[in-house]
Amino acid sequence: MLKKCTNCTADLRIEDDFDLAKIADSGQCFRWERAAQPACYRIIAGADCIYVTDLGEGRFRFEWSELSERDGCVPKSEWNGSIPKHWFDYFDFDTDYRSIRAKIDPAEDPYLWRASEAGRGIRILRQDPWEMLISFIISQNKNIPGIRRCIEALARLCGERRTDCRGEEYYAFPTPEAVAALSEEELAGCKLGYRGKYVLAAARAVLDASIDLDSLLETSEQETIEALTGIYGVGVKVANCVSLFGLHHIDAFPVDVWIRRILEAEYPGGFPFERYHPYCGIYQQYLFAYARNQAAG
DNA sequence: AGGCAGGCTTTTA
């Protein structure tokens, strides 16, 4: 395998929902950052990095490095169209979000319909389950800027230092091995507070195979939640976030403080999970973003 | 048994 780095660029037309700013602010990903140029984001996912620029009129430019030191070069046979399948899957481009939004009846559920209109452009990314596990353990009782800071500090502490396709440095999300090797003193610099011991416990659980995240891709929703909540520091809410964002169980429905307020105010009879099966997680994301944006004014 | 109050680290607004 050649260690020669090839920088790749592809312009794609995305017909379906795809709004970079809305996804970046949606609270499902914490390592999207605005790049210097307008309408451009640098996205770090696992060990890899990609730039995406909104060119307008549904066209997007993708810029990535073909070489992944962790995975080797991605052969063209594993591309999907003009970008690697790895990235195509990350953005969940196989799923038609417009049709999923269209299932909402504005007369039957006007609140969710308004939320989905406001949230048009959001997608549920297919992110790495280990990265989601650690990210959402860190998220508890923190707001989103604080979560980003902690994750970045952890990546700088024990993630692999790399160079992206524009020659900028970044730090890969740390491996379970790297996290489990940390002492509590080393981890203290990340300012995780009481969550630090949860992060270490999760890394050890993954390493000693008391939890097998990849196997949960095939597991029922209930079994998945039970397995995840068996990890010290993981409750029902975090387990649902890992299920939705890391395992792409798009029926998972994390209930946090924002969603609880919405359910109390707008769904006094209970949220109609049966009606919205198997897309509850996507609708949850519209509700979450809507509530936060209403609060922000 | 299962539900509930209190505590937990730190940052943000």
Added chain:
DNA sequence: TAAAAGCCTGCC
């Protein structure tokens, strides 16, 4: 100063 994509422990 209160709140933040919560969870654990101990008490009843």
